[in-house]
Amino acid sequence: MTAVCEVRVAVGAAALLGESPVWHPREKALYYADISGHKLQRFDPVSGELRHWDFATDVASLAPRLDGTLLLAMRDGLWVFDAASGERRRVAAPPYDPSTERFNDGKCDPQGRFWVGTIYEPRDPPLASLHRFSAGQLTKQAEGFTVLNGLAWSPNGRTMHWSDTKAHTIFAADFDPASGTLSRRRVFASFPVKQTGQSLATYGGRPDGAAMDAEGCYWVAMFEGQRLLRLSAAGEIVQQVELPVRCPTMPCFGGPDLKTLYVTSSRESRPAAELIAQPWAGCVLALDVDVPGLPVNFAT
Numbered sequence: 613m614t615a616v617c618e619v620r621v622a623v624g625a626a627a628l629l630g631e632s633p634v635w636h637p638r639e640k641a642l643y644y645a646d647i648s649g650h651k652l653q654r655f656d657p658v659s660g661e662l663r664h665w666d667f668a669t670d671v672a673s674l675a676p677r678l679d680g681t682l683l684l685a686m687r688d689g690l691w692v693f694d695a696a697s698g699e700r701r702r703v704a705a706p707p708y709d710p711s712t713e714r715f716n717d718g719k720c721d722p723q724g725r726f727w728v729g730t731i732y733e734p735r736d737p738p739l740a741s742l743h744r745f746s747a748g749q750l751t752k753q754a755e756g757f758t759v760l761n762g763l764a765w766s767p768n769g770r771t772m773h774w775s776d777t778k779a780h781t782i783f784a785a786d787f788d789p790a791s792g793t794l795s796r797r798r799v800f801a802s803f804p805v806k807q808t809g810q811s812l813a814t815y816g817g818r819p820d821g822a823a824m825d826a827e828g829c830y831w832v833a834m835f836e837g838q839r840l841l842r843l844s845a846a847g848e849i850v851q852q853v854e855l856p857v858r859c860p861t862m863p864c865f866g867g868p869d870l871k872t873l874y875v876t877s878s879r880e881s882r883p884a885a886e887l888i889a890q891p892w893a894g895c896v897l898a899l900d901v902d903v904p905g906l907p908v909n910f911a912t
Contacts, residue, residue, distance in 0.1 A: 614852045617899045622874055623655050625662055626894030630876035631821065632673035632717065633896065634908055635866030642866055643682070644896065645671040648880050652684065654695070655896065657867070665698065673718035675726055675911045683745075683911045685715035685728045690745055704750040707743060716740075717821055717862070719763040721772070724912030725792050727753075729760025735778060742774060744792060753794060761862075762822040764830055766845070767906060773800055773830055775819040780805050782819050782832065782847070800830075801847040812836060812858065821862020821876070825903045833860035833875060840875065857893045858886055865905020873901050 627646035630653075634643045642655045647670050654663045670687040677683055677692065683703075684691045690704040706715070708730060718728030725746040732739040741755040762775035762782055772787040772794060784800035787793075806815045817837015822830055829850065830843045838858050842851035859878040866872045879887055879894035887893055 613849065614854060617853050617901075619853070619855060619897050619899045621892055621895050622657065622898035623653075623662060623896035626879055626892075627651070627653070627876070627896075628880045628894065629861070629878045630894060630896060631861050631878075633862055633864040633866075633874045633876050634674055634676065635864055635870070635874070636676050637907060638676075638680075640868070642864075642874055642896070643674060643676075644874075644876050645673060647672055652682075652693070652695075657872075665693075665695065670714055672715045673728060675718065675720045676908060677911045678724075683726055685718040685726075687714040690715075690726070690728070690750065703748065704745060707741075707750060707752065713740065716759065717761045717763050717774075720909035720911050721765055721787070721789075721792060722769040722909050723789060723792065724910060726911050727763055727772075729757070729763070729774060731759045732757075735759075738776075738778075740776075746792060754797070761820050762832060764822050764824040765906075765909075766824065767826060767828050771845075773822065773824075775822070775832070777818050777820055777835065780818045782822075782830070782843075784847075801843055803834075806836075812838075820860070823863045823865055823873075823905055825865065825901070825905045826870075827903050829903070831863045831873065831905075833862050835859050835861060835878075840873075853899065855897065857890050857895070857897065858882065859893065860897075864908075865901075870904035870907060871901055873899050873905070875899075 628648040693700040716731040730740045738758045740757040757776040758778035775782040780803040782800040785794040785797040817834030820833045820835040822832040828845045840853040857877040875897040
């Protein structure tokens with residue numbers, strides 16, 4: 613089950629909290645966020661160039677738009693951003709109090725609707741929620757979570773997945789492509805919660821960001837678990853990849869054949885001894901896989 617993969621550093625400049633990697637097929641480049649660093653990053657794997665744009669607040673997730681701009685989910689709302697000019701305009705105000713909540717993982721469904729979850733920073737009670745942005749309107753679709761992550765759709769577009777990281781649970785729901793509505797929500801996979809005093813060496817981690825491959829398997833980063841898991845359509849672990857960083861945050865498929873798995877990671881608030889032992893913490897890692905991923909969905 614544990615796969616022997618050559619894990620390498622794709623981007624050696626460490627982020628505080630690297631997240632939301634997106635392979636842009638038109639630009640042949642990798643975009644990702646440094647949430648706590650308030651940055652949007654762009655990496656060209658051919659030239660090795662790393663560009664970034666600084667903002668005054670958190671950049672949580674993003675999606676490419678058909679017109680060449682980007683849709684950014686930030687603490688202060690949803691924004692259309694033109695990387696060429698640096699200009700941005702807000703298209704939706706935050707549906708929460710930004711002092712205690714912010715947008716988190718966000719991706720487009722195959723029809724181009726942007727789905728984005730939130731994180732409730734006090735962690736208790738579970739007040740985070742899942743939203744859909746379509747035709748200029750932001751509407752709540754599900755609630756009762758704490759840290760919403762792991763958005764992904766099955767290859768046929770009829771099953772949607774997401775996780776509540778704090779609850780150590782991944783959910784699945786039937787997805788109607790025409791209306792963009794959810795039904796029959798259920799637990800897809802769950803993992804043991806870390807016990808008080810438990811060593812990280814015996815803790816498997818909690819589900820963070822995820823990506824779907826062409827065979828319908830769900831790749832999830834296990835935060836603090838130092839591993840990636842590949843889950844079958846039935847939610848069973850079919851592959852595990854051990855990583856050289858304690859806190860991977862999200863995988864995405866990239867490269868011309870979508871067989872390069874990029875993985876963002878975090879170094880924020882980690883113990884000094886851990887960071888010394890794991891110098892790649894916060895970097896973007898990469899490994900080659902046999903099954904390609906699904907291409908990114910553009911926002912309409």
